[in-house]
Amino acid sequence: MNRKQLTLLIVLGVVLGGLGWLAWQKRQKPYEESTAKMGDRVLPGFQPDDVASFTIKQPNAELTLHKKDDLWVVKDRGDYPASFDNVRELLRKFWEIKVAAARPVGPSRLPMLDLVPPGKGNGTLIEFKDKAGKPFKTVLLGAKSMKESGGDSQFGGGSFANGRYVMVGDDISTVALVTETFNNAEAKPDDWLNKEWFKVEKHKSISVVTTNATNDWKLFRETETGEWKLADAKAGESLDSGKSGALTGSFSYPSFTDLATNAAAAGLDKPAVTATIETFDGFTYTAKIGSKSGEENYHFQIAVVGNFPKQREPGKDEKPEDKERLDKEFAEALKKKEEKLKNEQSFAKWIYVVSKWTVDPFLKERKDLLADKKEEPKADAATSPATPLPATPITLPGPLTPPPPDKK
Numbered sequence: 001m002n003r004k005q006l007t008l009l010i011v012l013g014v015v016l017g018g019l020g021w022l023a024w025q026k027r028q029k030p031y032e033e034s035t036a037k038m039g040d041r042v043l044p045g046f047q048p049d050d051v052a053s054f055t056i057k058q059p060n061a062e063l064t065l066h067k068k069d070d071l072w073v074v075k076d077r078g079d080y081p082a083s084f085d086n087v088r089e090l091l092r093k094f095w096e097i098k099v100a101a102a103r104p105v106g107p108s109r110l111p112m113l114d115l116v117p118p119g120k121g122n123g124t125l126i127e128f129k130d131k132a133g134k135p136f137k138t139v140l141l142g143a144k145s146m147k148e149s150g151g152d153s154q155f156g157g158g159s160f161a162n163g164r165y166v167m168v169g170d171d172i173s174t175v176a177l178v179t180e181t182f183n184n185a186e187a188k189p190d191d192w193l194n195k196e197w198f199k200v201e202k203h204k205s206i207s208v209v210t211t212n213a214t215n216d217w218k219l220f221r222e223t224e225t226g227e228w229k230l231a232d233a234k235a236g237e238s239l240d241s242g243k244s245g246a247l248t249g250s251f252s253y254p255s256f257t258d259l260a261t262n263a264a265a266a267g268l269d270k271p272a273v274t275a276t277i278e279t280f281d282g283f284t285y286t287a288k289i290g291s292k293s294g295e296e297n298y299h300f301q302i303a304v305v306g307n308f309p310k311q312r313e314p315g316k317d318e319k320p321e322d323k324e325r326l327d328k329e330f331a332e333a334l335k336k337k338e339e340k341l342k343n344e345q346s347f348a349k350w351i352y353v354v355s356k357w358t359v360d361p362f363l364k365e366r367k368d369l370l371a372d373k374k375e376e377p378k379a380d381a382a383t384s385p386a387t388p389l390p391a392t393p394i395t396l397p398g399p400l401t402p403p404p405p406d407k408k
Helices: 003-036 084-096 241-248 320-345 356-363
Strands: 053-058 061-068 071-074 124-129 135-148 159-168 176-178 203-210 217-220 273-279 283-293 297-306 352-355
Touching: 203 241, 217 241, 241 356, 273 356, 283 320, 283 356, 297 320, 297 356, 352 356
Parallel strands: none
Antiparallel strands: 053 061, 053 124, 061 071, 124 135, 135 159, 159 176, 203 217, 203 273, 273 283, 283 297, 297 352
């Protein structure tokens, strides 16, 4: 090897060494930057009050929630009121989360951490917009970090999630592990709907009208503590309190699973059952039960009207000193009724999907509410008293002649 060749090899080695050092520095840079962010907030400057809407995008679903008249609503469910607690919880988490551990990664490792946006990968993308509709923060939620639990752990054997990988925007240098799992960051409308619905109290009467008039029925009671009775009861018919027990407290704590997205398929233009409930405090609820939704749910719609006295009738022996107190109590009770009516009337424009057990009591036929008729006990032939046979006179063949004396 001559001097020229040796010089060429030395120059080549220096160049390769320099390139290697630059590559190493490039790999180290994300680590150094991520390390500097440990303990810092993932979204510095993020303020929940600045958020006017946010969209959750997943591989097979997308959901948008936004403010309307200062109320959070679910856009994908006809602007139905959203659960404020759920919205507040999600925004609070993004405001608070801090980097628990830096995770410097290269582009090739992002799919392993599910840090690829939906449409290209399995990440969950959340985009926050301000009042002008302009996006100002975007966060990508990736895979959850799993931890093995010991046999004596409260989680039992196996593993549990103790964090999640996140990336702000598409900046790979922001990839970090946080201790929050964001379990509620799902594009599932039913998880975000406000489930505080109407509530029926002080039932006075319950009536059901069906497509078959023979199955129609009505229950009523004269006082709040009175006995329930069956209207138009026929001779020999009586109400079975055991069979009607679920009806007398119906809709005291109703719930729904989701909102219908296809009104034409709900069957509420000609409902199979229409139930009307009147209460002692002046409310009248009309519930329509339509077609089935799946195997265990029904389409459902509710409307309510109120008929309350606006003025209090003084008692017969009411004292003047009691009038002010009683008038105040009446006014407060009337205000509560009117507020309840206004709130519950706002639910009338939507069609709901409810579980079978919610409407099952109203699907009963009239005969299903009646007490079983008791059969008359039949006499047992083995234990019944014997019927005496009629006396039969005995007829002798003629007068009796005493035998002649015995001669010796």
